[in-house]
Amino acid sequence: MANRERRGVLALLLAMVLLLTGCSTETVVGQPSPKYPMPKLADPDNIPELDPLPETPTWDEFMDSLENSVKRRANNGTVTDTSRLEQIVDELSDADPEDPGVQAVMRTVMRAARTQSYLPPAIEQSGKASSAGTLDWQSCGEGGLECASLQVPLDYDDPNGETIEIKIDRYPATDPDKRIGVLLSNPGGPGGSGLDFLPGWYESLTDEIKASFDVISFDPRGVGQSDGLTCGSVDTSANPNPYPNGDSEEDEFTEYAEDAAAACEQAGPLLDHVGAVNVVKDMEEMRKAMGEEQISYVGYSYGTVLGQVYANLYPESLRATVLDGMVDTAITKQELSSKQNAAFDNALRRFTKTCPEACTGLAQYVIQQAAQTPYPSTYLTAQESVDDYIASISISSMLRTPENWPLLAWSLREAAANGDGTLLMLIAELGAGISIFDGSVSGGDGLSGDAFNAVMCEDFDVAPLDEAYQMARTDNRLHPVFASPPDVLCNVWPTEREPLGPLTWPEELPMLLVSTTGDPATPHSMAQTVVSRNPSAVLLTHNGDGHTVYGGQDKCVDKNVNTFLIDLELPKKGTVCK
Structure with missing residues (x-):
């Protein structure tokens, strides 16, 4: 999967505006505020060692686990191509399996393979409802x-x-x-x-x-x-500033959003329903x-x-x-995004308290560095570098589950101290449903971004455009780790909105x-x-x-x-x- 396409799939995790697939990003500099003071950035040369992750596998355990996962997928007919997994294993075979960072990668690959080996196969039978009102199970x-x-x-x-x-x-x-x-x-x-x-x-x-x-x-x-539901493709050559500044850039961004919204009309009548x-x-x-x-x-x-x-x-x-x-369906789409940004920021601060000496300012440092020079992924393919966009997605994904917080610490440390974005990329891919076996999107469409946009734009009301842009600027200033483009796609959606309102x-x-x-x-x-x-x-x-x-x-x-x-x-x- 090309890096441009990969970023489009990964964007679903944060419910970001999908029209920006493939656009370049730039750092949004956070400013201190009484409510969300920015921590001091980490010093990559002096990050303390972290405890090894629990249940770290030996090389033999790693290989046995992958073999069992492949067999399970083969038995239920959901995998025929394991080229991506084989490439990752080949790269890992030259690494030191006793290194805790390498073990963290092995553990994450095992987790992805084990999780995705349980996916059910697509079925051919229609199982249509009978005249008796039953289903053909x-x-x-x-x-x-x-x-x-x-x-x-x-x-x-x-x-x-x-x-x-x-x-x-x-x-x-x-x-x-x-x-x-x-x-x-x-x-x-x-x-x-x-x-x-x-x-x-x-x-x-x-x-x-x-x-x-x-x-x-x-x-x-x-x-x-x-x-x-599948939308048409959008010409990404316009490449507007994803963080527009001023009326002219906002107009360019809105025009690009209109093109993306119009492309979804190709989905046909299902788009309205x-x-x-x-x-x-x-x-x-x-x-x-x-x-x-x-x-x-x-x-x-x-x-x-x-x-x-x-x-x-x-x-x-x-x-x-x-x-x-x-x-809460009574709020606007932009208010929902704003509430989530603040909540993720608070979760990041609670995560930091679990490893304060090693983790304080670490996420902010990685995001800032990745925006300037993406981190290469040592054990993945050459195009899978981690920029600030993908790093933010990975951080958000791991913050959702406290059991993943030690892995988040390792992911950030490996990037900051060793320049390796492998863990960040693997976690982002796992959350987005990208197959560890062949690089395809697991389960057919994974989390459908086109369906996501269509549903959200039908079910939620929106703030006026000028207010939406102002909210994005404020949120990105207060929460730079989770900076995202303005949430304006639903403002220009091609079908009529029917907001649910307070239920x-x-x-x-x-x-x-x-x-x-x-x-x-x-x-x-x-x-x-x-x-x-x-x-x-x-x-x-x-x-x-x-x-x-x-x-x-x-x-x-x-x-x-x-x-x-x-x-x-x-x-x-x-x-x-x-």
Whole structure:
């Protein structure tokens, strides 16, 4: 994959404006402020040693793990080309396997191979809904995984018109005698593949949940194996300043955004019908096709938007709803970006406190240096250098999960002290779904950037252009590690926006909202705002760090959520898991 294309895929992690794929970047210099004082930059010649990462592999363990991952992918028909992995192993074979930095790379490659070896194969059968309102489930993977698909209207205002196909996977309840019903899930994005998400999520659930529910997920319309949405290409030769300064540069940037928005008209009529309301109507059709009077639902991140809309439109169809990582649909797209920038900045400062002697100012130093001279990736291909854009994406990706913070420290230290961007690039690629096996985008489309833009531009209102540019300048000055281009694509989007606005649902509907106080992607304040509009909902607060938590991350959260899902017993209001 060319570096220009690679950066376009990687940009999805930060929900950056995808129209800037391939553009050059320049450093946005942060200025001290009372709220976010900038730390002193690290001294690359005097960065203390870090403790080796836990579970570091020997060379034999490394090779055995990769061999098993390749076999697993070959068995389920999802890999035929391992050229990229072979190239990485060849480069690593000349390195010292006792070096902690090399071991960190080996560990990360193993992790990528192991994670991606569980991806389900694409299925050919249509599994269309029968006249009896059922789905044609067929075996399609390990552990009892079954697949089907459902024809739904492209336009619900024209129910007898053109249809599209939605792919659905499930793990049937392991104990029919204990079966409660269906537990539907969505990983968020928008643009995230539920089919790619499901095997790993299922593994994180308790045996009691697996016994009690058919555990199900799906690729939303426009994403992955369902009928996809693809925009046309954009001429990048204009190459406007991604951080425009002044009216003239802002006009050039807006024109470029207009070209990118216009290119999406090539996606056809689906472009008008991919927002949360349409996806929720698809979910309701799934419920009917499965013959269930009600379903239970767990939604993460943007999946919480789907849960809120479902509760608003079809409250009678929901048995129990868990929303983890709340998104507030009442704010503008630019306000959401601003809140996320501040939250990621706060997460970076908490990360720094875990290794203050080695990590203070380290991220800021790496971003500043990468903007001037990209870091080469020693064990990857020549074109995979890490500039400030990719470094920022990698940092944000690792900040989402506290367990990754020691790896983030190693990634930054290897770049600053040894000039090697390998770890930063591998983590950015892993988060964006780039295959460690052949360099392709895993699971078909990975996180669909075209679908992401189409959904966000339909579901959210926008600030006026001049205000959007001012907000970007302010955010980039306060949070330079997470500096991003102005969020104006939705201002010039070619289809009509239908902002969701503040969402509410009936008071009698049992709803459990889960929020982490240090969540960098969906700040805790958004959950508090949503609860204030829906006082009957219960907010379960996780006092900690990371983006979303249910599913093996915290025993207290899992216990409360599982009790609700199985027994419909909500925790007391004000419950905090520390």
